[in-house]
Amino acid sequence: MTPYDPGPDVVKVQRGPQPGGPSGVYRAFGETLRGMKTVFANLIEGTTTIQYPEEKVPVYPRFRGRHKLHRFEDSGLEKCVGCSLCAAACPADCIRVVAAENTPDNRVSAGERYAAVYEINMARCIFCGYCEVACPFDAITMGHDYELSDLNRSDLIFTKEMLLAEPLERTPLRSEGE
């Protein structure tokens, strides 16, 4: 007993049963059987593994994968006008844009200028999506492809042609409400 009344703030700790002794042995045995039952239930329930190269987890629509460059659907002109805002926004400094003037003979984009060189170094990209946010013409968006491994570093530098090309749909997309 304490010499003074501690009041209702002090809570008496409820101690669990002590280990050891015959009751401890009995409990340990029972708990072992219970554990074995739990483990066996896993065997009955089956596996939760996704066999990756054959099965893939579908990505969400807002998943930030490999970039895509876009064209206007009606005219076929590139949306990118070579403003380099994406390159300026990029925290990893992985985008390189060299702009050139559109001429009446060589009209590539809808604006005044176009991107003569547009490269993204996928080895440096951190897939933050700032380029997509920075783009005033929605010319660059993040796609869904995340299978980007390659054998050489230089192969990871994606050129404009690669980014403009229709991407391989290698990744399943999660449908609404899934």
Add this chain to the structure above:
Amino acid sequence: MTSFASTVYAEEWWIQLIKAVIIFTVGLSIVPVILIAERKLLGRFQSRYGPNRVGPYGLLQPIADIGKLLGKEHSRPHTSVGLLFVIAPILSILTAVAALAIIPFGPVVDIGGTPVGLYGLDVSIGPLYLFAFGAIAFYGLMLGGWSSGSKYSFLGAMRAAAQLISYEVSQGLALIGVIMTAGTLSLVGIVHAQEGMWYVIPQIVGFLIFLVAGFAETNRAPFDLAEADAELVQGYMTEYGGGRFASYYFAEYINMLIVSGIVTTVFLGGWLLPFGIDPPHWVDPFVVLAKMSLIVVLFIWIRATLPRLRYDQLMSLGWKVLLPLATLNALVTAIVVVSQ
């Protein structure tokens, strides 16, 4: 010359040779099967597949593993003691295989007019032979751990030694109850004594003690702290690689097979079937193998369930729980046997 042990029934030397070849071929081919079964089952117990890439359903995985191990270089640390370092794994696997010889797979049957016992050897000192080779097997672990010249190996070997001493006592005492009831040390005789009732029912305490001690003897989870991959990086095997590591690994699985064989023989009625079912004698080895595989599944199940014991917990379980229980079991059995 004094004879310390006699064989209860022995055949011509050429029959024994054929038997030895068959038993060891079967026994050693079961090891890869246990390997893949363990990895598959462990996977299923943990809601995953286990190996499923090599061959159909991953069934060729152990072959690939063994091939990989045997193809590796025999390296050895410069602090190691040369000869002992080489001998240790050989000792380990040799004793494991030798103990396999006494597991009976059937009675003496008539094959083409010649009586043949379906076992390697029926010695009159069955369990003692087993414990003798079990004790020598630990020289394999001890020498391997000590001669590696590495502190992890040494710690693992020390733990293994302490573990063996603690658990062999209760294991032996657990068997004494059965031996007293059967009145014979011959394993074939013990199986014959179980016609009517398997010893697992009257000797349930002995059975449980033997099983727990068996887990400890084979260095399997939850008593695998001689290996303890997390703290001791495989204990006495740390410095071994390639074929030598493979022999340690092989010996461990054969030991598992032997413990399940002894449990089958001593407690689960060997080749006998319950309810008076008496199949032809060619079925007997398969009955024994089926019972052994059940025990092996239990081994794997326990490994998937229980976490590793702490060293002091292992010691107190061995000396404070199992040993008194085993002694009490032997005492009660003795009183019952005498009073009958």
